[in-house]
Amino acid sequence: MKYNRTELGDNIGFSAIIDEKFKTNSLLIRFITGLDSKNAADNAVGMGILTNSSSRYKTLAQLNEKLSSLYGASLSSGARKRGDVQVLHVSSSWINNKYAIDGEDITSEMLGIICGCIFSPNASEGSFDNESFRIVQKELMDKIEAEINNKRGYALSRAAEFAFSGEPAENSCYGTKETAGKVTAQSSYQAYKNILENAQVEIFYVAPEDNSDVEKRLKKEFSAISRSHSSVKFCAPSKIKEEALRISEEFDVRQSKMVLVFKTESDDCHAIRLLSTIFGETPVSKLFMNVREKMSLCYYCASRVLFAKGSMSVDCGVERDNIEKAEKEILHQLDEIRSGNFSDEELSSALMSIDNTLTAVGDTPSSYSSWYFERFCENNIVTPEQQFEAYKAVTRERIINAAKSLTLDTVYLMLNKEVQN
């Protein structure tokens, strides 16, 4: 594998990851900007239109027809939240030229299509094409409404809203139904222009062989844009509330959900990650072995860390009558770690689990681009092997201190209505 990152211009990084084992080529272009409720929906619509049509392929039908003729090449765009930051992307993947039955140069064709979509969109006179706009806006509104379909994800989103209240991370990366409804073909075009000119850009090209045309073409396209320098803050620890906030909402569901959000001022990210692994990230973690296996309270009860906000959350699905019991046990298990009640075996198994995950980085194109993007956000470009050395250096004392640094900040409950009466 060869990894090389170059700068194509001001705040534009291009990472080429060449690994001959892959059968596909992938190009992922990330636009990074501060998450703001005022323009989150405009940005999301603007990004969505880019892969719906272009000045050459005027409709989704035309664009799709071309993509499917290129052996079902994928081209999509989207938005996600990373702490206080909105990460927008255009992503594409296609089979390598050597698998083309009719000998087509798929890579060259795809490069042309992707650049056309991003730099020559279906727009005129300061506005996106109205038909494309209408479809993408409806798509976004449907997506916002459909968040409730996934109850676990919805509970986690609601918990984040309350935990990070008053901070950019309280917002959805899609905006709200109201703000999405107010987006226009003009405002989303303005948002797109703004992103192209001001957002930080990180590009990842993962392929089995080098192709300098990709870098050259993107450099040429970006050089035609007047760019200004702006930077985003990837890590912004959230303020810890003086007293834990407790919020409950009732829904017409069969199973209640509980989310506990803890916050920390510690910057010992390796110790916190190890702590979370011991606490609730594996089937031998304290939460799995006790809350699920010993007490049979939940099917899932797991922890996860959000370094960008200095927080760790625990979520579970549980009967309403058992909520108190489950919360008590979750807090008790965290206290156990605070008191140093975890074995050397638990620590070594957490390390081994992390080692296995890190060693597997590079087995899919997406794991490569995620790895190097995350390291870029942390301003610490290291290999998985180097990262593992940092985990190995974590002592028991650091884990205990990390656990002690966590304060319960927010408890969110999605309650089952039926049991109430």
Add this chain to the structure above:
Amino acid sequence: MEKNILTSSRTGDKCIHVKHSSGLDVYICEMKGFSSVEALFGTKYGSINTRFRTSGDADYTEVPEGIAHFLEHKLFENEDCDVFELYAKTGANANAFTSFDKTCYLFSCSKNYQDSLKILLDFVQKPYFTKESVNKEQGIIGQEIQMTNDNPEWRVFFNLLRCLYHNHPVKIDIAGTIESIAQIDADLLYKCYNTFYNLNNMVLAIAGNISTDEVLEICDQCLKPCEDKGLESVFPDEPSEIVQPEIRETQPVGTPIFNIGYKCAPCSGRERLKKSMAASVAAGIITDASSDMYQRLLNSGIINSTFGAEVFCGDGYFSVIFSGESAAPEKVRDALAEEMEKIIKGGLEEKDFQRIKKSTYGILIRELNNVESVANLMINAHMDGVKPYDAIEILSDLTSSDCTSFIRDELSADKLAMSVVEGAVQ
């Protein structure tokens, strides 16, 4: 033991199949350059196998719904420890799943695969059930059932199956119900285990950073020879007609979600693979974003980009299911019925067929691009009675008239049912 090398003439990919002396079928794919390993140890035993007997049984045994899934949970408990504790010593990420027609135990890892493979082969061959441990599991699975009951995609799918199938157990929920799992006890679990977890009914698929010889050596050490007991799973007669044309349920969802399914004639082995390829390409043409119907429905706001189709088939069932979100799912259903009529009269456009065939080829190539999907490809192909690279070959021989014939023969309006989950956000 003979090593059969299975090769894809199109891509050059290859894997090895060995019929192990214990009775187990073993598939191995060494993948150069990859760091990780994915191993699946599976039995042809899923939620649909509710009635069965072996050559030694006079009568058929009927078991409660959800028992295959319950057994999967319980196998993780050894006599002396929890199996996850063993995996914790190797760092592997272990899991299991039960589907309609199989139960698979799996691990993925990038180090110490040999130790993890020994754990996998060992624990699946060592059942240990007690009254207490069965009772304990009922609480956990009860919560899993409640979780899936709150999942509208799950509900809309099973409601559709209940509209399509009168008797076939494919219509029952994989995990069963709170009531059905209450009937499960240790004796029943042993009965099912001894019937279905016979190595002659099982398969191991392993792919990634491995050595074939090492894998076979571990198989020799860990597998206990099994006598083939002539297992016979039977399914009730299933009429070709559907049960009811429509079902609706209310749940907190955004835009209503729908599944529209056509009940088709079941088949097996290579014939099923060929039929499912024809069905998949035909459905791909109909739901393609370039098609007239898709454009018409999208532009009038009736569908969004979630609209798609899948072929759902197995022993005794075969259906094509169109799914998505719509405020007017009945309009989608009517448009689909009209589209089928149009294709039956005029056939498919050759250029559309060729385009979607190419696109499907691209999907099959991508499947060979990672360790997990290759291991799954090998185990699924074996369970379906075909070889791992058969799909690419069958696709290359597929013609547009195969797809038109499939639509004409199978996708008629009287075999169509629609399931909708709708409701307002609270």
